[in-house]
Amino acid sequence: MVEKKNETLEWIKALVIAFVTVFIVRTFIFTPIVVDGASMNTTLQDHERMIVSKLGEPERFDIVVFHANDTQDYIKRVIGLPGDEVEYKNDTLYVNGKAYEEPFLDKQKVNIDGDLTKPFKLEDTVVGQATVPEGHLFVMGDNRRNSTDSRQIGAVPIDKVVGTTNFVFYPIKDIRIIEN
Template sequence: MNNKLVKEILDWVYAIALALVIAMVIHIFLVQPTRVSGESMEDTLHNGQYLVVTKWQHIMRDIPDYGQIVIIDSRVNRARTWMDDVKEPLMNYVSVFNKDAQTNDIWVKRVIGRSGDTLEFKNGHVWRNGQELQEPYTKDTYMNFSRSTPVVVPEGYVFVMGDNRNHSSDSRFIGPVPIDHVLGFVEYAI
């Protein structure tokens, strides 16, 4: 091989590597596209729908507002590390080509409770701090779930639920979600 061809190949390798690094930084710290998998957020979001998720709130540990749709790491009983933030965007891309690489740990849910809130589940509805929530976004008007004791959301946590209450795994089953497990805020659904 002559030097000109080697230089051309190295220039291409450098450009591709730089583009990948820039893309990773954007996806870890700024914005990440992802897809809905499942029916837990119907009728708001649907299986296969694309989402644009902003990530800086995760980096800043921002507390989402009531009603905000968020992406969470459902493994609430394990500590998250910075390696999780690097690995998850990579696996998101790999899963496009290899369905076996897709994990079921990252969920899309709606924030129902914040630190200090007392939540009750009675009469087919959610009550926050003694007030029944008006939730026009839920799929069913009646939730087939009740609980005899209230849930108090601990400091540094949020309580999340799917809009399809009768077909959603959420904080009712895994418990409140630590703020560092809130991976991003859904900004757009396409």
């Protein structure tokens, strides 16, 4: 009888340790997310599943997940960091006056007529100022013509960012690491 009681106690301890470990990992290190919508096409597809890392600070061109509101998380690409001036002209990104290539948009550009990204300056968007505010990010979806992003919702507070992501784990046939 004592042996059976010890075995039960060991199982309970193992389960508690497993649940605590899963809780800590999901809360502080990694969490899964499902892509919902077409705003990141062709980089990401609707219903793909990804792992979000909660470690480190987002950098330019990282794909981030953030709380858009109380019920929705968005997946977008970081374009502007705090203090950056952001402008698009002739379908080219300029940050602080320097032109940047965006190779992750190449597949999109092949399939469209005209500019993928309509020209704008940061102050012409809802951000309403010349630079990305401190403590915020300017984000855009890769599917620029079909993305609700910082051009409409404003700069994203960094404290609303869940983390960065670049690993698709489902569907199995599409497992990949996305290069920024």
